[in-house]
Amino acid sequence: MYTASDLRKGLRIMLDDDPYIVVDFQFVKPGKGQSLYRCKLRNLLVGTMMDRTFREVDTFKPAETQEKTMQFLYKEGDHYNFMDTESYEQIHLMEEQIGDAKNFLIENMEVRILLFRERPIDITLPNFVDLVVMEAPPWIKGDTVSGNYKPVILETGYKVAVPPFIEQGEKIRIDTRSGEYLTRVKE
Amino acid sequence: MNTEWKLARRKVALETRAALIQAIREFFISRNYLEVETPQRIPAPAPEAHIDAFPSGQWFLHTSPEICMKRMLAAGYPRIFQVCRCFRKHERGDRHLPEFTMLEWYRAGIDYRGLMEECEELFLFLVGKMRVGTSLEYQGEKIDLEKPWGRISVTEAFHRFAAIPMIASLEQGLFDETLVRDIEPRLGRGKPTFLYDYPASLGALARTKRDDRGLAERFEIYLSGLEIANGFSELTDPDEQQRRFEEENRRRRSAGKVACPLPERFLDSLRHLPESAGIALGVDRIAMIFCDAPSVDGVVAFTPEEL
Numbered sequence: 001m002y003t004a005s006d007l008r009k010g011l012r013i014m015l016d017d018d019p020y021i022v023v024d025f026q027f028v029k030p031g032k033g034q035s036l037y038r039c040k041l042r043n044l045l046v047g048t049m050m051d052r053t054f055r056e057v058d059t060f061k062p063a064e065t066q067e068k069t070m071q072f073l074y075k076e077g078d079h080y081n082f083m084d085t086e087s088y089e090q091i092h093l094m095e096e097q098i099g100d101a102k103n104f105l106i107e108n109m110e111v112r113i114l115l116f117r118e119r120p121i122d123i124t125l126p127n128f129v130d131l132v133v134m135e136a137p138p139w140i141k142g143d144t145v146s147g148n149y150k151p152v153i154l155e156t157g158y159k160v161a162v163p164p165f166i167e168q169g170e171k172i173r174i175d176t177r178s179g180e181y182l183t184r185v186k187e
Numbered sequence: 188m189n190t191e192w193k194l195a196r197r198k199v200a201l202e203t204r205a206a207l208i209q210a211i212r213e214f215f216i217s218r219n220y221l222e223v224e225t226p227q228r229i230p231a232p233a234p235e236a237h238i239d240a241f242p243s244g245q246w247f248l249h250t251s252p253e254i255c256m257k258r259m260l261a262a263g264y265p266r267i268f269q270v271c272r273c274f275r276k277h278e279r280g281d282r283h284l285p286e287f288t289m290l291e292w293y294r295a296g297i298d299y300r301g302l303m304e305e306c307e308e309l310f311l312f313l314v315g316k317m318r319v320g321t322s323l324e325y326q327g328e329k330i331d332l333e334k335p336w337g338r339i340s341v342t343e344a345f346h347r348f349a350a351i352p353m354i355a356s357l358e359q360g361l362f363d364e365t366l367v368r369d370i371e372p373r374l375g376r377g378k379p380t381f382l383y384d385y386p387a388s389l390g391a392l393a394r395t396k397r398d399d400r401g402l403a404e405r406f407e408i409y410l411s412g413l414e415i416a417n418g419f420s421e422l423t424d425p426d427e428q429q430r431r432f433e434e435e436n437r438r439r440r441s442a443g444k445v446a447c448p449l450p451e452r453f454l455d456s457l458r459h460l461p462e463s464a465g466i467a468l469g470v471d472r473i474a475m476i477f478c479d480a481p482s483v484d485g486v487v488a489f490t491p492e493e494l
Contacts, residue, residue, distance in 0.1 A: 005277050027280025030371065031407050031417040032389055033363040034237045035277060053364055056277075057442065149196065163192060181192075 002060045004037045010177070012044065012063035012114075012122075015052075019044040019063035019116050023099075044114075044121040047096050063116065067124070070113045072105050080105070082113055082120075091120045103158035104129045104176050125176040130185045131155050136168045193493070200478040200486050203317070207477055208270060208470065210316035211290055214309055220266040220292060225255035227272060234447040235391055236438035239276035241285075248274035251467055253392065254453045256293050257421065260463055261456040265295035270470065281482040282413065284471065285491060293465035298394075298420040299404045302464040303381050306408060306416065307334045310379070317477060325411045325476050330377060336408075337380040344382055348373050357386055375409035382407045391431045393419035408468075410476055418466030425457040 002013060011022045024040035037054040044063065070082040070091070078095040080102075091113065095102065101123050105111070109129070114122040135153040149161040154174075162181045166172060171185040212222065229249050232240040240247040249255075252269050259267055273289045294302070310332050314321055322331045345353040349369040356362045374380040383406035387395050390403030404420035422428050429449065436446035474486035484490050 027278070027283055028367050029237070029278060029280075029283065030363055030366050031414055032235065032237065032391070033366065036363060036367055038367075053368070 002062060004035070004054045004056050004058045007037045007039060007054065012065065013041075013060040014063050015041065015060070019065060019121065021063075021122060023049070044116060045119070047094075065114050065116050065121070067112045067114050069110055072107060072109045072111060074107060080123075082111070085110065093120055093123060097121065098123055100179065101125050101176070103154075103156055103179065104131065104174060106131070106156060127176060128173050128182065129176055130171050130173050131158070133162075133166060133168055133170050133172060136162075136166060139164050139167060194488060197485060197488065200474070200480060201488060203478050204470075204474040204486055206317060207313065207474055208288075210313050211270065211309070211470075213316065214312045215266075215268040215292060218266070220268045220294075221264060223256065223259060223264070223267045223269050224271070225249075225252045225259070225269065227274075229255070231448045231450055233392065233450060233453070234432045234435040234439065236435050236442070239444070240447075241274050241276050250275050251289060252291050253465070253467070254450055256291060257460060257465070258453055258456045260293045260295060260421075260461070260465075261459040265461070265463075266293075268292035279491070281484075282472065282475075284483055284487065287483075288470035290468045290470050291465065293421075293463055295461040295463045297464050298462065299383070299406055299418060299464050302418050302420075302466055303336075303338070303383075303406060304334075306381075306418070306466070306468075307332075307336055307379075313473075313477075319477075323410075323476060325413075325479055326481060328376070328411050330375070330379065330410055330476075332379065337375075337378050339374075339380060339382060340384040341382060341386070342384065344370050344374070353386065357388070362386070362389070371409065371414065372412045375411050375413065380409045382409060388434075390419055391435050392422055392428070394422045413472060413476065415472040415476070416466055416468035418464060421460060421463045421465055423457055423460040423462065425454045428457055429454055 007022055007025055009022055009025050013020055020041040020043055022039050023042050026038040028038055029035045035056050039052050040049060041052060042049050069085050071085055073081040073083055079092040080098050081090060081092045083090050104125055112124040113120050131154040133152045134155050137150050148164055150164055151159050152162050152166060153159055160181050162172060166184060173182040173185050175182050227249050228243050228246050230246050232247050232250050233254050238250050240250050251273050252271055256267060256269060270288065270290050272286055274286050276285065278285050314332055321333050322329055342353050345356065349365045356365045374382060384402045385405040387401055387403045390405040393403040393405040396402045396404055406418055407414055408416040432449055439446055471483045471486055475483060478486050480486050
């Protein structure tokens with residue numbers, strides 16, 4: 001059982017007998033007032049979004065799901081095709097079910113696919129993925145410690161802010177939970 | 188590595204924050220306020236329904252310096268201020284940290300209206316010191332700080348912005364939800380707003396209005412929808428204060444929380460508390476505004492998650 005203070009982005013809970021994922025989460029507390037947890041939730045079966053505000057005393061059941069390790073094969077139109085690494089069975093997820101994960105998916109990557117009563121409904125990426133920088137503005141020498149950053153484009157088309165010394169063709173590690181740059185990967 | 192890089196990127200914000208705190212001190216010292224320090228570890232916090240303290244040994248970390256500062260006020264320190272760390276359990280979000288920095292000040296001889304004016308003057312002093320003119324830009328919105336700021340009562344704000352009147356929202360237990368959803372986002376737009384005269388049940392340490400005992404002389408300041416301060420005319424009646432604390436404890440127990448022991452010495456000292464007003468202002472929140480930061484994470488060196 002979860003309580004409202006467990007709510008965070010990415011948590012999967014049961015509401016009105018359907019599985020939901022928290023896609024946006026805001027803790028609010030008017031001065032002297034009670035803690036409120038404002039959530040934007042996505043229904044994992046039908047993809048619809050809803051807003052709900054919970055109170056400290058609210059509790060939730062975790063969504064009754066199973067997870068399987070699968071390999072990302074390829075994208076075809078808005079279908080993302082995966083293969084179960086044990087049974088070799090193939091499944092697909094739709095683009096809206098993939099969500100932000102599309103920014104970090106590359107072919108052959110192993111991911112966790114979430115199933116609700118045998119239906120694929122969601123994807124969990126490894127926390128860290130290494131991706132190649134495809135486009136980067138040049139490094140202005142001397143700009144190493146100032147805390148400045150520059151935007152680059154990765155092999156998946158994802159744009160991310162990195163320190164100025166990162167150059168085109170280099171591999172960098174991304175934290176898929178925050179979508180932020182973590183470190184340069186030396187091969 | 189990522190954390191250290193984030194820390195490096197916050198340098199400008201941390202410099203602005205330091206300059207702000209410096210300017211805050213200058214403002215109060217120039218007005219003959221005494222800077223004080225009161226213990227952060229106290230035997231018991233003031234009983235409040237929705238504020239939870241962290242235990243520290245047999246004692247607690249304070250959730251605000253209010254109780255100790257008001258004892259000083261009662262003992263003959265008529266103008267005092269403090270910038271200190273405060274601690275509140277379970278509070279973490281874009282605008283909340285479980286450990287945060289509070290500015291509190293107390294002044295004898297004024298009520299909440301006098302205090303509102305002092306808030307206007309404080310901000311005008313701060314923008315002057317920070318050399319940003321008399322307006323600020325926060326998240327793409329220009330906020331003019333010239334006096335007088337907007338003033339709207341809680342009753343009027345419910346009438347204007349919410350679907351139900353204030354009294355009905357209280358009776359149905361929807362006051363906080365309505366405030367957060369329908370009202371707060373409309374406040375402090377283009378100019379800061381004082382939201383004032385709260386229901387008496389929502390101002391445990393505030394004096395009620397002489398002509399309407401159902402309302403407390405309490406106000407909050409909003410800038411661009413962001414709540415930054417809570418001030419009020421101080422309640423000086425020990426018996427009334429004790430009843431309010433008992434009521435707060437009753438609400439704590441009914442929410443399954445532990446009651447707090449009554450702060451006896453504080454209650455005793457209220458006999459000597461002069462007519463006065465006091466306010467708590469979130470330093471991290473004003474740093475957010477001066478740094479144009481969307482989240483409190485951007486104006487502190489370390490968030491709890493980065494430790």
